[in-house]
Each structure stands twice: as structure tokens, then as C-alpha cells.
Amino acid sequence: MAKVLLIFASMSGNTEMMADAVAKGVKEAGGDIEVIDIMDGPDVSVLEEYEGILLGAYTWGDGELPDDFLDFYDEMDDIDLTGKKSAAFGSCDSAYPEYGAAVDILLDKLKERGAETVLDGLKVELTPNKDEEEECHSFGKKFVSFL
Template sequence: MIGIFYGSTTGNTEAAANDIAAALGVDAANVHNVGETSADTVAQYDTLLLGSSTWGSGDLQDDWYDFLDAFKAQDLAGKKIALFGCGDSDGYPDTFVGALAQIYDALADSGATFVGQVDGDGYGSTDTESFRDGKFVGLPLDDADTDSHASRIADWVATL
């Protein structure tokens, strides 16, 4: 079963989470705002899709800080994790979707398997900490190119 967990300040990441849920046929009851959800909720899911917007100089969305600390304490062994996030490659090319790197690094030794990495083709910036070994660690949704969000989401969910 898939659980989608997101942190959103302006609504963009929430909209992305809902679009991803619709594309995967995930019921709204399985889409969770991390600011309103207990981290132990993750136990019921085999696959976790985690989304955050990026703020400041590559920072997580505020609700993620407390949630991520509690999330790391959960047993994630054997689970699949895919990341998605919103950022602005024009305004902040060096920290574009930096929040994805923070989540990835925090959970790298969790025993979970990361899936859903994305090639950098067509993105304004790949010179960012979330771009590793020729791929983004998750799905970047670029505020500088909102017209491509629907197709990028469709392509990404097809790989999960």
C-alpha cells in the first residue's frame, strides 16, 4: 500500500501530492500532511512517497523538521521510498530542490530502498546537492517550468 506524506507552505507541494495520488489511484485517506500526522502512521505502508518544498538555502519545509526526526525512529527496513519536491531552478539554481537531499540523507541508512530517481534532462539546474550520480534523488517539480509538472508526474509514477 502507498502512503504519500508532504509538507507544504504555499500549497504547491500539497497540489503535487494530490496530483501524484490521482495518477497512482491512491485514496485521499492515504495522503498525509506531515504537519498534521504522526510519524508512526508510516508503519501501515510498504511504499512511502515523501514530498517537500525547498526554502531559503536548500532548507526543508518547516513541518518536516519535527516529523523527520520522529520518522527516522520508525522501522523502515524493507520499505520503498520515493521523493518529490518543489523548487525554483531559476531563482535558486544551487539549492534547487535541496530539501530532497536533506530527506534522502536523513533516511539513507534506514534500511529502506530509494526508488524514483530522475534524469536531469530538461531541468534548468543540475548543479545542486539533490543531483547525484547523474540523477535527482527524486522528482523535482520546477516553479520555473510549471507547464511540465503534469507530464513529469505522469512519467515519474510510471517508473514507481
């Protein structure tokens, strides 16, 4: 059974809804998943313990990671993720100049640290509707197929 770690940041609950749907898809596809809220302060070394890594974050301001993800993001510079499969997702707001930049920032960091990104970043405008929740669910199922 593939071991998957999902770490997310959510302020208004939108990215958490996405994370729940992605995790459900991973489970249905036979993956063993651990879900951690970034506010719980996971140690970055936990990424090395899993075959698959999913990171979720909303985009803050004009295109930044949320503050609660910054320390973890910086600490990722100290780990090697070679051989890991990865993907990223997050809620976005098209009112800002950079749409879903946090997803792109996370994908770039995962690639920089050696992980293979196996899916394009999943971006949802604000609160996921039923169809978008299903898209998140499918995203999780599809992710497991790469492990």
C-alpha cells in the same frame, strides 16, 4: 493491492499540486494510497504500516526542509524502514544556491532508515506546468511498479 503513504508539505500550493498528481498516478496504477498533509501532524509510526512511502517537500531558504517537516524528520530516527520502497519529490526555486535540497535531504533520511529509494527525486521549478504535472502523474504510476 500495494499500500502507499504520501506525506507532503506545501506552503504556496506547488508541492500540493505535485502530490495530487503523484497520488492520481498511484491510483491509476492500482495502488491504494493515503495522502497526508504534514500540517495534520501525522505520527511517524504511520510509515511502518505501508509498503511504499512517498515524501514531498518544498525547499526552504538556502536549502533546508520547511519548518513544518522538521519534527517529523527528526522522529524518523526512531523507526526502521527496512523493506519499504520509497521516493521523494518537491517544488524548487533555482534562485537559491541549493536546488531542491529538501528532496535530497528526505531521500537521504529514507535510505538511512533502511528504505530502498526506487526512483530519483523529482524536482519541479516552482508551480508545475501541464507537462510537469504529467511527469508527476507518471512518477506515481512508475512508483507502484516497484511494489
